[in-house]
Amino acid sequence: MEIRFEATGAPKAKPEWNNLGFGHYYTDHMFLLDYTEGRGWHDARLVPYAPLALDPAAMVLHYGMEVFEGMKAYFAPDGRVLLFRPQENARRLNCSADRICLPLLPEEIFIAAVSALVRVDRDWIPRLPGTSLYIRPYIIADEPHLGVRPPRRCKFIVICSPVGAYYPEGLNPVRIYVEDEYVRSVVGGTGHTKCGGNYAASLIAQKKAEQLGFTQVLWLDGVEHSYIEEVGTMNIMLRLGEEIVTPALDGSILPGITRSSALELLRSWGYKVSERKISVDELFQAAKAGALGEAFGTGTAAVVSPIGTFSIYGELLTVADGGIGPVAQKLFDALTGLQWGKLPDPFGWTYEVKIQAALNPEESRPALILS
């Protein structure tokens, strides 16, 4: 794939690196690739970051025809720029696209696009501890058409946003409201995909939880409202004695890459790990009986998010004395160590984005012909 490169004529001022927050700043360029039925994907280009021109009848604006990914580029102490398991993001984007009838994107194009954008905007990768470059690849249906049918024209876009440390003062336990009115997903629906509509539908419960003084919701299954599924936009894990349990991927849960990496690490450390149904009753009884050692969420943004308090059946239950359990801390240290290239990588999870200019300082921007 050849990528046309149009460099920005007006590079933006960089943000204050110690006050980035999440999703406030965007880099100088963006990646665009068009899809037309019959012709396939074409016209790969890196262009200055700018608003998109969309026809007001573009299908994405009416029927939510959009899928996305969330991943990060990390600046390692030795100067390498690393991605974490990007093939898994490429695969999952296709799984999401397939479910809502958007065209599939070859995995090597996904990785080449992300790498090319990270390479040209490498000066935007923050270097302070815990900071990273958040990457948002997505597909939209930009065909103008008001009928409801699969689109014949789409765009694959990648943008990047430098983000701050999720926990500037160390892991911070969250308060969780168990949501028994609204549901996120049902088997047969789209809960296992990252499609935009899922997040619009989840906001009302998040708003309610915040009004009640909680950080996030624990979603229950959409049929019986009795099995736990996810916490906010993270997968959930519990430690019951020395066993780690997490809801099985039954079609209504997002298959998190942090989730699968955490499970693999836990198994490699000799923990017993079960993926199964967990009822809210079991969670309640375990917490009451003191058998719930830890609970935490896993996801790209926070990596590991310890749960300090649950509100279940109108009762407030404290977990791990409201602090951070040893397994949550161990997973956080191992995953962040791997992602930032500070620990050996026996699983081959890190992917280096070759910054060619580092090899040839004369050349300010690298060639953009990528296989």
Ligand SMILES: *Cc1c(COP(=O)(O)O)cnc(C)c1O
């Ligand atoms: C993205 C996401 C996750 C976490 O997935 P990671 O690949 O670990 O970042 C979990 N649940 C939902 C609903 C998500 O959107």
